[in-house]
Amino acid sequence: MLTALDHVIIGVNDLAQATSVFSEKIGLVPRGGGSHRSGGTANRIILIGDTYLELITIQRPAEAQQSMRDRLAKGDGYLNFALSSNDIESDTREMVQRGVSVIGPIPGQLKASNGQTRGWSRTHVERPDLAQRYPFIIQHDSTGEEHRFRLAGWTEPPPHPLGAVQILSVTIAVSNL
Structure with missing residues (x-):
């Protein structure tokens, strides 16, 4: 089942x-x-x-999606968002049963600088008319505090100088429904 907003993706040309x-x-660490x-990211x-x-950011341009290279050539900014799933196989089947063409679930993995890895599976809506297949759904290989610990680089998540923050909603504006 889709459970929440998982994350918002912001493309940057210079990660440091x-x-x-x-x-x-900004005060967000x-x-x-x-x-x-x-x-290649x-x-x-x-x-x-x-x-x-x-x-x-793009780390290895030859491996990066052309659409991402094109988007970042225009400057830093919003790229995407993902919704959390606690059963991506079931959510993917439901999408297909409703006539939605999908790609996935596709396994993914990230290697941290400390050598540890974390993984996930994601499913994209197939849209040949779009350069990128987003938004997408994702299921991580960990949950709760363990998930937050891994995301923070296998350490306690830092406090933000800005103070306690949360995302209350996401608004999507489109030019034509």
Whole structure:
């Protein structure tokens, strides 16, 4: 079942600079992250309650999606979001039964700088008319405090200088329904 907003993805051209800006100027401390084994990307994580912001950059351009390279050529900014699933196989089957064309579940993995890995499965809505297949659903290989611990780089999630924060809602604006 889909359970919540999992995370919001923010594309950045310079991960070190974005980490500094979010931490020092905005008051949200990025931690954890690492290199994705596929897709040519690397990230840092900003934990916000039970969800997070993912700062993502292209690390290996030859492996990155063309749509991501094109988007980041226009500058830093919002890329995407993902919804949490606690049973991605069932959610994927339900989507297919309702006539939705999907890609997945696809396993994914991230290797942290400390050598540890965390994994997930994700399912995308197949839309050939879109450059990227988003939003998507995701199920991580951990939950609760263990999940937060892993996202923070196998350490306690840091407090934010901004104070306690949470994401209350997400609004999606479209030009044409």
